[in-house]
Amino acid sequence: MAWQTRFPVILLGLFPFLFLFLFLFLFLASPGRVWGLETMIQDGTWIMNTSADIVQALIDGKGETVCLPRLEFIGQLDVAEFQKTLKEGIKRQGAVFHLYHDGLGRPKRVGNLLFSQDVFLKDLKMTYVGYLRGLGYRFKASKKAAFEDPDYLRDVQSGAYIAEKRQGKAAASKPPADSNGETSKPQAPPSTSPSQPAPTSTSPQHPRPAEGNVQTSWDVMPAGVLHPSIRKAKKELEEKIRQIKSRPYKKEIIQVDPVRWASGRMGILGPDGSISKAIVEGQQPILRLLPPIDRGWLTPPRAKALASQPCEFILFRDSSGRDLSQGGVYPLADVYFIDLGLTWNDWLTAEGLHPATGSLSVGVATGPIVLGIQVIEGTWGALKAPAIAEVNLQNPPLGVNLQELLRVPPPEKSVPDLKAFLQRFNAAAASQPISASMLVCPDGKPYLELGQKRAARILFPSTGKTLAIMMKEQVARPGK
CATH class of the missing domain: 2.40.50 (OB fold (Dihydrolipoamide Acetyltransferase, E2P))
Incomplete structure (x- = not known):
């Protein structure tokens, strides 16, 4: 009977050895399962x-x-x-x-x-x-x-x-x-009830009703009239785009993405994907998209349908952070048609065309670019537009003129009467001394957007206020 009383003691003595054996087997015999995880x-x-x-x-x-x-x-x-x-x-x-x-x-x-x-x-x-x-x-x-x-x-x-x-x-x-690991779910047909009108997009997902098949009042509305639910989604999307554009410049360490969003209107589209007479941030650069692989794809009705469409152009940046330009032409990463709610490839697919694969970009940035800041003293000239300021600089560095047009962050709120706002602001800020914090690329040269230099902020030392604060105050006091 003595061995029966000693048996539990023997088991307890063997337990540490069993634990050590399991540890060595699981952790050392196959270390990739523990330390090799991604x-x-x-x-x-x-x-x-x-x-x-x-x-x-x-x-x-x-x-x-x-x-x-x-x-x-x-x-x-x-x-x-x-x-x-x-x-x-x-x-x-x-x-x-x-x-x-x-x-x-x-x-x-x-x-x-x-x-x-x-x-x-x-x-x-x-x-x-x-x-x-x-x-x-x-x-x-x-x-x-x-x-x-x-x-x-x-x-x-x-x-x-x-x-x-x-x-x-x-x-x-x-x-x-x-x-x-694949499962399936059939696509539900779009709602046609009066409380949820049929979508008006011409994309394959939301085709228009056949002629004569009028299901709601929205089926006979002009193409530019949007359902309230679509207007709400459009407003939310515009707010997201505004956040994307302003995000890098609100940080102390300014870091820009490999692509940049720029608002404007579509111009005249060519068969090779070139775009002329487009308006992008008040300028008319020559742009280019990757055309589809279909022959004779650009018909007059298609070109007319896109002309003057409000867009968000998505520009490539080069390795220095500037807008990528190839022989004076700006290749586009994509374009988003605001009223249509479609990207370039979405629109091609909706038209029954086949988007090309590949990219127009050579020398495009592959990751975020950190920009520097160079402070230059001078005097205020005028606010030419909500996002364009004219300044007179003292002892500017190489590549910067004595008188420059600088891109600046626009007011956070829209300006109802732009002409009156500009007159009121310029009268209040005329000839005041300024300190302009200009953005500089890693190569030491000024940062450019469509050829224009940009200031992260402009400070008015006499008031201790930045340009953004002064514009906000003027917008809040219309008519004064």
Whole structure:
């Protein structure tokens, strides 16, 4: 009976050796499973989606934009319905982000983007990709991280705040099995009830009703008349675009993205993709888009349909941070037609054309560019436009004139009576001494946008106020 009393003691004595054996087997025999991982686990808060693969999150107490791998949807995707489903289905909640890291335990970052392999949603008790599959959507998740896919990363950087409009690939003739990780969901037809008028876009996702098939009053409205719900979405989109444009210049360390958004109106489109007589930020540069592969694609009706359309032109930047120009022509990364709600490739697809692959850009920046600041003293000249200031500079450096037109941040609020505002402001600021903080590229030369220099801010030492504050005060006191 003595051995029976000693048996538990013997087992307790063997336990440390068993634990050591398991430790060596799991951690040393296959170290790649532990130390070779590409991702790190980070707790945070899921705030919302801005597209299928862009998430706004709160990580370590800071707002972050998290980019997920490319999701290639199979078959047609009703973008509006998809966004509505995500908004209603995934509420703000705790989440675990599987972030890619730099090998030193720090999250991989490109510009203002973090990158996650997937996200576990705590309230739903499932991953984001698993949630989409559970809804029945058919897609393939890329095995590449977003920062390893240059074309995808460029798309994200140039349009991360626009609702995703990519058309999914054509569905295979035979649906794949569930074991492939792909699921399916049929596209719901657009609503035709009076309370939710049929969409008026001419894109494949939202075709107009056939002639004679009038379903609501909106079917007979002119093309420029927008439904209230569309106007609301358009207003929100314009606010997002304004934030994109002003974001870099509100930071002490000014860092610009590889692409830049510029407002304007479409000009005359040529068969080779060239655009003449377009108005971009008050100027008329020569632009160029990548034309489709179809022969004879540019018909007079198509050219007329796009002429004078309000646009957001997306310009490339070169490695120094300036707008990329090739022989006096500015190649475009993309263009967004505001009233149509379509990008260039969206419009081509809606017209039954086939967008070309590749890029017009050579020498384009591959990542964010940090700009410097050079302070130059002088006197105030005049405010020529809400975003253009004329200044007289003292002892300007090489490449800067004694009298310069500088781009400046426009007023935060729109100006009802522009002419009266300019007269009132220039009378108040006439000939006052200024300190202009001009932006400088890494090569030491002035930073340019469409050939014009830019000031991060202009200070009036006599009042201790910046140009932005003075404009805000004048806008708030109309008629005084």
